[in-house]
Amino acid sequence: MVFKAVKINNRQGLHARPAAKFVEMANRFKSDIYIKKDTATVSAKSIMGVMVLGVDKGTEITIEASGSDEQEALDALVKLLESDLDDE
Secondary structure (H helix, E strand, C coil): CEEEEEECCCCCCCCHHHHHHHHHHHCCCCCEEEEEECCEEEECCCHHHHHHHCCCCCCEEEEEEECCCHHHHHHHHHHHHHCCHHHC
16 A cells, blocks of 8 residues: 655646546556545545545645555556646
């Protein structure tokens, strides 16, 4: 299992289009991937789960991956979040 804390810097947070892009990428990997915010944990492969978290700009989340491609998944998702999701 690998994990990393990431601060959300894009204007919209993980709402609507940015959340869809995140979930789409998470679903490319075989590993189980979760997002943790405060005491809540949801599957990163579930658009409803990600939306329910209410991740706004400035929020710190932890991405956790476990499986055969866990490091690749974590690296790709962190890179996506560190890019400007608003402009893609």
